Amino acid sequence: MNSSAPMLRVRGLSRSFGGLRAVDRLDLEVGRGEIVGLLGPNGSGKTTAMNLISGALVPDAGVVEFDGEPVQGLPAFKLARKGIARSFQLVRVPCELSCLENVISGLAFGPRGIWGEAARTRARGHLARVGLADKADVPAGELTYIDQKRLELARALALQPKLLLLDEWLAGLNPTELQEGIALVREIRDSGLSILMVEHVMDAIRALCTRCVVMSAGWVIAQGQTAEVLAHPDVLAAYLGGAAHA
């Protein structure tokens, strides 16, 4: 793969549901080792965009290039094996499986297909990284919400992805947890991953994202360096409604 190509390049991505254009000609890029924020008010199409990129939905039009390779329309499991991992807006961790089993499921079906004792060892490593080492045998359904989010992240990391899609992973955290979460995301990026994160939490966006893409009603209203985008009048108007004063 061409190592100067961005990790993710999306061109003209569109998807409608019946008469509603949920995503309308979306263009965005995530460079290698970059953290890009995907912002916008509720209903702007961010999660649909995530679903299109992760393979949960098929686009009506447009191109998705991952690591230089066109992948639009491929089913999610193939994208997972190629190196795209994600978290979900409402955390999804199979409740009957233990934390260890949850992470092992991330290891077992990925590109390297690790199983058995090796999988168990690695899984413990991933759990330790997110701070869940002591809860390995606890069923996921018994964890607190925050711990379930951490577990979901550990499982995503177990896939050894090149691109991580985070859907409001830092939402609902108290200040301490938020700082820990931000540090963890930064550490993950430093270890070589590229990240596209849907986020509402401004502190997190300013701390982590080098660039931002802002959506409203399905299409992009602003794109660029974080500070500029967040001060953009259209962006403020989209969030606050109507003319806004900076």
Place this chain on the structure above:
Amino acid sequence: MKLPQKKSLLLVWGMLAAAALLPVLSSNDYYLGLGINLSQYVLMATAWAVFSGPTRYVSLASVAFYGIGAYAVAVVGDALPLPVVFLIAVAAGSLLALLVGLATLRLSGTYFVIFTFGLAELVRQLFTWYEVNITKTVGRYIFLEVTPRQIYWELLALLALLFALSWWIQRSRLGLALRVIGEDEMVARHIGIDVTRSKLVLFVVSSAFITLTGAIMAPRWTYIDPAISFNAVISFQVVIMALLGGAGSLFGPVAGAIPLSLLFEFLSARFPNHFSILLGAAFMVIVYFVPNGVAAALSAWWRRRGKAAA
């Protein structure tokens, strides 16, 4: 689905070994016949649940496979040695399962149910058409030298194999995939699981065992024709038994198949004309009052007792 412990498997194998002693201990043909009937239904109910339990795709086509197995024996049984005949039967059943699975398993369970609903009828009509127009014989005789004892032991051996295979699958990667699929298919897809392929493998395995059951039972029929071997009542009974015992656990269907086989034996002998009505009524009762099956209901009860004691 809860992982069965190794000791459960060994216990069940022990019980099968004990059951195998029946023809040695008693020369009463009636009991042997009963044992054969029970075994075939335990086999089919368990095989049915192997697929329909974890995936929650309801297959109404069990008799399509059973009939193909029986017909394979009827058609080539006198020309080839029995093991080869069984292989042919399994191949035919697996092929059909593959076709059905490829067409429907990537879609929601609804399509699968509808497809399997009429499948036995379709296979029956195709066999009838073939026999009427091509081979010009409707109905075949099976004159194979297979004793009831042999059939009984073959069934028990197949059952032991099924339990072992199913136990092994649950502990394998496929088993983990199925558990994730069963809880959250969206997650399964995003961690690299080929959901359709997992379901397909399971469906082919399940159908192969049902086909082989039909093949093993064939010599007992002596005469079969499409109407006899593709009798929808069999599909129906298999589903009820698995649901009553609990399709979510490996040994659940056994708990459903044994009492129901006995009940249905009794009912079809006492009320031959009203059997269908009683069967349907029994089914509705089970669906209403035991939604997850006896085994799950029992384990829920057990868990509650455990919690109360703790």
Place this chain on the structure above:
Amino acid sequence: MQLIVELLLFGLTLGGLYAMVAMGLTLQYGVARIMHLAYGEWLIAAAFGAYAAFTYWQVNPLITLALSLPVGFAVNWLVYQVLLSPLVRRTQAGPALEVDSLLATFGLLFVVQGVMVVLFGGSYHSYNFAAEAVNIGGALIARNRLIMFGLTVLAGLSIYLFLSRTRAGAAVRAVATAPGNAPLVGIDVRKVSAITFAVGGALVAAGGVLASMFLTFSASMGVIFTMKALIVIIMGGVGNMLGAVVAGLLLGMAETLVARLVDPGLTLAVNYLLFLSVLLWRPAGLFGRPVR
């Protein structure tokens, strides 16, 4: 030329029957969300009703037809209230309802079929009514088929007008497309579902009486009709009335062509072939959206 007209007439009239039967099931499955596997049994039951009335009491099938509507409505309404609402309540009308209702109606299938076998035996029955041939464009077709086609068109139009022009019809459409949201605008989903289910029952009963006029039937044929109705509504897109009608006509045409030109023993195979094509190319139906 005459053959073409004949095939067209036979195909369309048979298709008309399938369309009517499919419309009823569309209401039951698309609106009330019930996978009614015993559906075809009611058709056969109505057919036997018409047969018995005509053969034993010389009642004109058209009278039986008129009676079949309220009777079919009442019976299916009872089925919904007594048998199915406990399941609706238990599953809160979620996806589990489909599985539960399918299992329950699967049991009901055997009960109804069993009763018919006890009453009428397993052999084939038919009777002669309005069977005189009518000449259309050189082709001969039985008058009863034409009656049936005419009534199907009438039924289709009435349903179409009801659904598109009346408030009640809008409520039905609302429940079909967005059952979660319908209560927000004051629609009693349970009542709409029950009544719609019952109307579906009226349609299938009428279909049964009409079918009995020109088809030979037996107590065990219910499954085949259920199957065909299911295939038609999948082909047309679940919940899509127009789709059900078009797909029904298509199926009738395809079956007639195969029966006349290839082999009458392969009609169910034709059904499955069409079903397979839909599954492989457009699972959401000819008029539906892609699945993912």
